[in-house]
Amino acid sequence: MIETLGLSKTFTGGVEAVRNVTMSVRSGEIVGFLGPNGAGKTTTMRMLTTLLPPTAGTATVAGQDLLAGPREVRRRIGYVSQSGWTDPTVPIGGELELQGMLYGLSRVEARARAAEVLAMLGLDGVRDRPGGALSGGQRRRADIAFALPHRPALLFLDEPTTGLDPQTRAHLWDHIRALRDDHGVTIFLTTHYLDEADALCDRLLIIDHGEIAASGTPAELKAGRTLDAAFLDITGRSLREEAGVR
Ligand SMILES: Nc1ncnc2c1ncn2[C@@H]1O[C@H](COP(=O)(O)OP(=O)(O)OP(=O)(O)O)[C@@H](O)[C@H]1O
Numbered sequence: 153m154i155e156t157l158g159l160s161k162t163f164t165g166g167v168e169a170v171r172n173v174t175m176s177v178r179s180g181e182i183v184g185f186l187g188p189n190g191a192g193k194t195t196t197m198r199m200l201t202t203l204l205p206p207t208a209g210t211a212t213v214a215g216q217d218l219l220a221g222p223r224e225v226r227r228r229i230g231y232v233s234q235s236g237w238t239d240p241t242v243p244i245g246g247e248l249e250l251q252g253m254l255y256g257l258s259r260v261e262a263r264a265r266a267a268e269v270l271a272m273l274g275l276d277g278v279r280d281r282p283g284g285a286l287s288g289g290q291r292r293r294a295d296i297a298f299a300l301p302h303r304p305a306l307l308f309l310d311e312p313t314t315g316l317d318p319q320t321r322a323h324l325w326d327h328i329r330a331l332r333d334d335h336g337v338t339i340f341l342t343t344h345y346l347d348e349a350d351a352l353c354d355r356l357l358i359i360d361h362g363e364i365a366a367s368g369t370p371a372e373l374k375a376g377r378t379l380d381a382a383f384l385d386i387t388g389r390s391l392r393e394e395a396g397v398r
Pocket residue numbers: 163164165167168169187188189190191192193194195196398
């Protein structure tokens with residue numbers, strides 16, 4: 153579902169945010185992309201979602217060449233950024249219908265698809281509420297709903313559970329699992345919560361200083377340690393942002 157070869161991004165000014173990343177994500181997996189602050193997670197995700205051009209390397213995303221067919225890639229993926237898309241002032245059901253029409257559905261189809269997506273995420277009861285009148289967990293699920301009207305095969309989630317309480321996070325994991333189990337959506341997500349990575353993900357990729365530092369199932373990476381201990385063994389203990397490392 154995702155194959156990259158030597159994917160790299162150097163920003164103007166010389167910051168090598170992503171260096172020579174070669175990785176793969178198989179269809180039907182939930183893959184967690186972990187790394188310290190500034191490691192290159194969001195930059196990688198923005199390249200894979202066509203929002204940022206790579207400076208080197210190639211990638212195939214959802215069966216399409218990223219560089220040759222970015223529009224085709226966009227048709228086949230959904231992306232939820234850290235800040236989300238939900239407008240606090242607009243009722244989510246109507247907004248979802250509009251999104252569906254933007255993706256080329258007729259009004260009738262868009263209404264049916266909006267109802268389907270709201271049901272998938274347990275939001276049927278709040279379809280007439282504006283984003284600002286939703287709880288934190290409902291709001292994050294609405295953010296995900298806005299990435300689904302066009303039935304993407306692959307969903308990118310950038311820190312989907314940041315700021316949610318433990319109960320709400322666990323509830324969101326159930327919805328993310330159901331997207332994969334019941335609707336066949338492959339999931340690629342970033343998180344700083346290692347308990348979440350352990351509980352939710354089939355496989356983990358750890359990026360550090362722009363390079364893949366480790367990959368494997370949670371059990372393989374842990375190898376008898378906690379995932380926190382494994383993460384610190386792999387990425388070291390130096391602070392990143394304060395130290396201005398790069
Ligand atoms: N537009 C930009 N111009 C210059 N440097 C950038 C730009 N965007 C990101 N960077 C730098 O690239 C590096 C990787 O940033 P990125 O946002 O990909 O990290 P991250 O792993 O997502 O971090 P976090 O966990 O804090 O969200 C950092 O050093 C960051 O400062």
